[in-house]
Amino acid sequence: MSPELERRVFRDLSYGLYIVTSRDGDRLNGQIVNTVIQVTSDPARVAVIINKKNLTHEYISKSKVFAASVLEESAPMTFFGPFGFRSGRDIDKLSKVEFKEGVTGCPLVTEHALSVLEAKVIDQIDLGTHTVFIGDAVNAELLKEGRPLTYRYYHEHLKGKPSKNAPTYNATDKIEPQDYPTPERD
């Protein structure tokens, strides 16, 4: 199985695009992710997959809470700038967008979001480069109706390239133009 073939086949899998946030004391951070899934309905549990190198990973590991905003299809490329292409170690990402504080203390990004949800981590799985955080959903809010942004739509219309910290990244992506760098930084 060549890396190229593997990458091509994996590209057929479907994902959304979300901002996942957490906090560590007074510090807030968030990042773009493509994997937020409901894993059970009774009780309502959700899972996110986060790269261990990311600041959001550090915050979720400490605080055991996370929030996710479901982005709308019409979110402009400029919106992804701070969340996708910068690290929270360098800038205060939350200062760039509208958000409110959730019941878990996590910032809920409301800008270009259809809905938000919050979860308390009940388990986590070490996958080597990434961790799956599984949480009980403790809050969900519908902000507006609209079409959710998908990872495929993002790549087809906003020309984003996978982040080197994304689960879907493959080293051969390096040979591609970096005009639209990583949408999943930190």
Next chain:
Amino acid sequence: MSPELERRVFRDLSYGLYIVTSRDGDRLNGQIVNTVIQVTSDPARVAVIINKKNLTHEYISKSKVFAASVLEESAPMTFFGPFGFRSGRDIDKLSKVEFKEGVTGCPLVTEHALSVLEAKVIDQIDLGTHTVFIGDAVNAELLKEGRPLTYRYYHEHLKGKPSKNAPTYNATDKIEPQDYPTPERD
């Protein structure tokens, strides 16, 4: 958080639609699932979420291998009949579709599939009603180019209702018409 609101918000999450298969000795089975995700790229690992009540769950638990077919958007409703609405305990689902044997021994459903992949289970997480099976990808084949079927497209165009065995099922779905029953049986 009301069940209705929770369900509405969770509906904004994006998924694909796949057939996941496995085997137990000479017995083959498969089912429709909405969650097949790449969890890491180095090594290439994929995860599936399967209801414990399903026959495919029993087979994967025993054989520690599974395969997934990425379905094409043009797959007709009739195709989902045996895989989504029947149990492998009652019928031989694989006798209804084109498939070939993969390197893991799992049946690879090639009908209405864009690509197939196979994995060997390296870990599994008990989520109560469901199990997450995480596997090393050991084979991937591209069958043809096309648009992958998404869970949203299925619901909007093929009018499927969530299966009671799906992670995305919520008991209040019971009040909805059952003209298009569960797409995720066994």
